[in-house]
């Protein structure tokens with residue numbers, strides 16, 4: 001019995017020793033197992049532009065941020081008068097943006113367009129303004145009408161043998177001007193009525209320009225001259241005028257201002273003594289008179305209608321020797337409706 005117990009004890013020691021040995025071998029390192037956390041019952045928030053889908057409990061993420069949904073805000077070009085914008089962009093989902101900045105309109109850059117003086121061959125322009133940046137016209141230029149030629153005239157008087165005529169050359173453009181021939185008045189009756197010059201508008205002629213009526217009356221007109229058609233007037237002799245020569249000024253014959261010009265006068269040449277009658281109307285209240293001048297500009301004979309008032313109808317009759325005369329206005333413009341020249345023996349013969 002004792003021997004059995006002894007054997008058991010030894011066996012136990014052996015077992016223990018083996019067990020202890022085995023325990024020693026277990027000290028060799030083995031992969032340590034993480035402490036297993038309790039599984040999270042994730043509560044996901046949706047992904048945003050800049051963050052992925054994220055668990056609010058454990059901060060775990062899943063997937064990628066969405067990235068911004070960019071919309072480009074186009075630049076707006078600045079003009080002289082309208083503000084512009086720089087280019088920008090923004091996200092349709094979040095507050096992300098590159099803001100557009102205002103570019104303030106600078107206003108126009110004014111440039112003066114100089115006036116251009118008109119000449120006798122070209123129209124002019126008024127001064128204007130435009131913008132050098134955008135070319136917008138700020139003050140438009142308008143056309144200025146051409147001005148009349150400035151003509152120096154040479155008048156050759158008619159003789160019994162040869163016709164006369166007036167020619168002219170413009171001192172600015174050198175244009176030449178010739179007018180109809182004129183003849184002397186032999187015995188007979190010669191009549192000029194304003195209607196023969198019908199249709200001449202003011203400012204359509206140069207100073208001193210000539211219109212010949214009936215081959216014998218050489219009318220030297222002016223830039224201010226016009227024929228007033230339809231201006232009716234009854235005269236003391238019952239003559240009923242319907243058109244008048246409106247001279248626009250007094251008569252000038254080779255004046256200091258215009259040395260080579262007859263202006264506002266009607267030239268005629270008679271071969272015999274003549275009776276000259278002028279049907280005229282006062283152009284003003286300053287007792288303007290009509291007269292016959294010689295070619296040197298001297299008054300040969302003058303009307304005596306000293307009391308005539310503006311628009312008074314007047315008839316003035318002059319008797320002169322053979323020669324060249326100019327019917328004209330002494331003080332200022334008058335309105336001449338008719339001129340009649342009765343030359344020589346024919347003076348006794350009624351006009352046809």
Ligand SMILES: [Zn+2]
Pocket residue numbers: 040041042043055056057058059060
């Ligand atoms: Zn979680």
Ligand SMILES: [Zn+2]
Pocket residue numbers: 049067068069091092093094095096
């Ligand atoms: Zn965004």
Ligand SMILES: [Zn+2]
Pocket residue numbers: 080107108109131132133134135136
């Ligand atoms: Zn501009």
Ligand SMILES: [Zn+2]
Pocket residue numbers: 120121148149150170171172173174175
């Ligand atoms: Zn000219």
